[in-house]
Amino acid sequence: MATSLPCAEQQELARPATMPLQTRDSNGPLLSNIAYAERQISTPSRDQYTLGWIAALPLELAAAIAMLDHRHEKPPDFAQSSSDKNSYTWGRIGDHNIVISSLAAGVYGKVSAATTAMQMLSSFPHIRVGLMVGIGAAVPRPEQGRDIRLGDIIVSQPDGQSGGVVQYDLGKAKEGEDFQRKGILNMPPEALLKALANLQAQHEIQPSIVPDLLKDMIKRHPHMARSKPGKPGYVYQGRENDRLFNALYPHAGGFECNNCNSEEMIAREDRDSDEPEIHYGVIASGDMLVKDATIRDRIIQNAGDECICLEMEAAGLMNGFPCLVVRGVCDYADSHKNDRWQRYAAAVAAAYAKEFLVILPGEEVEKSEKAAEIVGRLDHS
Numbered sequence: 001m002a003t004s005l006p007c008a009e010q011q012e013l014a015r016p017a018t019m020p021l022q023t024r025d026s027n028g029p030l031l032s033n034i035a036y037a038e039r040q041i042s043t044p045s046r047d048q049y050t051l052g053w054i055a056a057l058p059l060e061l062a063a064a065i066a067m068l069d070h071r072h073e074k075p076p077d078f079a080q081s082s083s084d085k086n087s088y089t090w091g092r093i094g095d096h097n098i099v100i101s102s103l104a105a106g107v108y109g110k111v112s113a114a115t116t117a118m119q120m121l122s123s124f125p126h127i128r129v130g131l132m133v134g135i136g137a138a139v140p141r142p143e144q145g146r147d148i149r150l151g152d153i154i155v156s157q158p159d160g161q162s163g164g165v166v167q168y169d170l171g172k173a174k175e176g177e178d179f180q181r182k183g184i185l186n187m188p189p190e191a192l193l194k195a196l197a198n199l200q201a202q203h204e205i206q207p208s209i210v211p212d213l214l215k216d217m218i219k220r221h222p223h224m225a226r227s228k229p230g231k232p233g234y235v236y237q238g239r240e241n242d243r244l245f246n247a248l249y250p251h252a253g254g255f256e257c258n259n260c261n262s263e264e265m266i267a268r269e270d271r272d273s274d275e276p277e278i279h280y281g282v283i284a285s286g287d288m289l290v291k292d293a294t295i296r297d298r299i300i301q302n303a304g305d306e307c308i309c310l311e312m313e314a315a316g317l318m319n320g321f322p323c324l325v326v327r328g329v330c331d332y333a334d335s336h337k338n339d340r341w342q343r344y345a346a347a348v349a350a351a352y353a354k355e356f357l358v359i360l361p362g363e364e365v366e367k368s369e370k371a372a373e374i375v376g377r378l379d380h381s
């Protein structure tokens with residue numbers, strides 16, 4: 001069930017929502033109009049943006065923006081070329097000046113992702129590393145101990161065989177599509193993989209700060225917690241709304257799974273917390289929106305049983321935008337899938353990306369090769 005905040009708390013939290021993010025300076029307090037001109041001067045220049053963040057859906061873009069420590073104005077020296085159709089948001093998390101873009105509304109999939117990335121790298125040539133952050137489907141195998149739930153986080157990680165993303169429909173790729181000429185998809189840059197190892201080690205010692213970041217996001221943007229009919233908020237949606245059915249049992253129709261037979265549900269161990277778990281592994285990426293458990297399982301059979309996630313954009317990026325892929329789990333790619341968990345899943349993915357960026361040292365990014373140069377080399381190899 002989507003939560004709604006108690007009335008008093010809503011009033012308490014409502015105030016920050018009226019403060020546009022653009023009016024905060026680097027220390028958080030509001031700026032007066034007098035200070036505004038000063039802040040304009042300190043806006044980073046185009047070439048100080050070294051990290052690109054790509055979202056696919058508008059709700060993923062919203063989660064990304066809501067996670068920024070500070071939102072920036074357009075860089076004063078940035079003039080968007082007419083060939084660049086992206087729409088950008090600029091801001092800062094930790095050490096990093098970040099440029100965010102989402103795919104054109106209603107146009108998804110790897111080609112759209114590749115085009116967005118290409119235009120971003122051409123407009124911001126100093127970008128060195130990237131993040132693809134959004135929602136995806138989990139491929140759970142509870143009987144094998146792979147217990148992934150809705151609202152969990154999946155992060156691409158190379159496994160020796162792949163760079164962390166497998167393109168499952170490469171054989172069907174159409175001619176003329178960029179970034180899929182190579183059969184082997186690239187690995188994320190070393191700076192990202194080092195930070196990933198550090199974050200994994202940190203999580204052995206202390207818990208992830210994702211739950212705190214989610215609470216902070218709602219505190220700063222209480223509107224995001226609100227549910228409207230057919231539009232649940234960016235908050236946890238309840239265990240009772242997370243149902244994993246046997247692959248051979250199709251959705252019975254009707255609203256969500258109200259008509260589906262609960263005896264066909266796969267029993268899973270109770271968790272002692274509803275906070276997101278983080279899973280590292282290989283992501284299977286292709287253009288098909290999968291809504292059928294038998295098709296899902298066939299794809300995984302071909303792509304490799306180590307794949308823990310299905311999504312639609314990453315395969316368009318790995319060779320054109322060296323990046324880490326972070327996915328919040330919104331469904332199981334079966335006929336029971338619905339949109340209920342999408343906003344919360346987008347929020348958990350963005351929160352993980354933020355935790356990751358806080359641990360990623362700015363100087364490591366600065367030392368990395370420019371993404372556009374890596375791509376240029378791949379294109380000519």
Ligand SMILES: [Zn+2]
Pocket residue numbers: 250251252253256257258260335336
């Ligand atoms: Zn169902």
